Amino acid sequence: MNTIKAIMTRRSIRHFKDRTVEEEKIETLLRTAMQAPSAHNYQPWHFIVITERQILSTIPEFHPHAKMLHEAPAAIMICGDTRLEQSVEYINTDCAAAAENLLLAAHDLGMGAVWLGIYPRERRVQEIRRLLGIPRQIIPITLIALGYAAEEKDVEDRFQPERVHRNRWGGVES
Numbered sequence: 001m002n003t004i005k006a007i008m009t010r011r012s013i014r015h016f017k018d019r020t021v022e023e024e025k026i027e028t029l030l031r032t033a034m035q036a037p038s039a040h041n042y043q044p045w046h047f048i049v050i051t052e053r054q055i056l057s058t059i060p061e062f063h064p065h066a067k068m069l070h071e072a073p074a075a076i077m078i079c080g081d082t083r084l085e086q087s088v089e090y091i092n093t094d095c096a097a098a099a100e101n102l103l104l105a106a107h108d109l110g111m112g113a114v115w116l117g118i119y120p121r122e123r124r125v126q127e128i129r130r131l132l133g134i135p136r137q138i139i140p141i142t143l144i145a146l147g148y149a150a151e152e153k154d155v156e157d158r159f160q161p162e163r164v165h166r167n168r169w170g171g172v173e174s
Contacts, residue, residue, distance in 0.1 A: 001108045009155050010104060013112025014068040016147035021051075021074045025109050029076065029146070032105035036097035044084035044091050045098050048077035048132055055131060059143070062127040066116050072145040076102065077118075077132060080139045088139065092119060095141035102144055112149030118142055 001009075030047055038044065050056060051074050059075075060066040069075060078099055080091030099115055106113040118124045119141045128140045 003104075006104050006108050008157075010107040011112075011153040011155070012114040013147075013149045013151060013153070014114055014145075015150040016068065016071040016073060016112065016145075017150045018071075019073060019148045021111065021147055025111070026074065026076075028109065029102050029105050033076075033078070033098040033102040036094070036101045038094035038097065039085065039087070039090040042085045042090075042094070044081045045095055046079045046081055046138060048079065048134075050075045050077060050132075058131060059128070063116060063118075063124055063143075066143070066145070068114060068145050071147070071150070073147040075116075075146065076144045077128065077140055078102075078142050078144065079134060080141050082137045082139065091139060092141055099142050099144060106144075106146050110148070111146055112151075113144050113146040116143040116145060 026049055030049075033047065034043065034045070036045075056069045056072060056075060059069050078095045080088070080095050082088070082091070085091050085094065103113050103115060118128055119139055125140055128134065128143070132140070134140055
């Protein structure tokens with residue numbers, strides 16, 4: 001799949017088949033995530049691969065938008081390390097870039113995935129930290145539920161020309 005097609009056709013998938021994600025595909029997803037750009041090239045990320053059903057099913061107890069984890073065979077927690085980058089704003093952006101790479105790679109590999117926000121919701125941060133044993137200097141940023149899609153979604157064109165400005169806000173040049 002070419003890059004533009006992957007970007008234009010990727011959709012958030014919330015229903016998954018009862019099918020294990022192969023370990024070599026997990027590694028490919030992690031490799032693509034780690035190819036993301038990062039501020040100062042610090043690469044402040046860590047990843048927690050979650051495949052235990054008990055853990056996956058516990059997350060919806062404190063994350064109101066994570067019900068798909070009852071079906072998903074896997075998830076990847078993307079965390080930022082404050083020892084590698086002190087600015088939480090950069091950590092958040094760096095981990096978002098890694099998440100987008102991972103989402104596009106999952107789509108290219110024939111899988112479905114959905115992005116679940118953790119940071120900056122304090123309760124989610126604390127609960128996922130407790131559940132996964134994440135140390136204090138590591139910030140859980142986002143969780144990606146993944147597996148093989150049990151749903152199909154239409155492609156949407158989300159282009160909104162009214163949100164494009166040229167040279168100045170509103171496109172009015174003096």
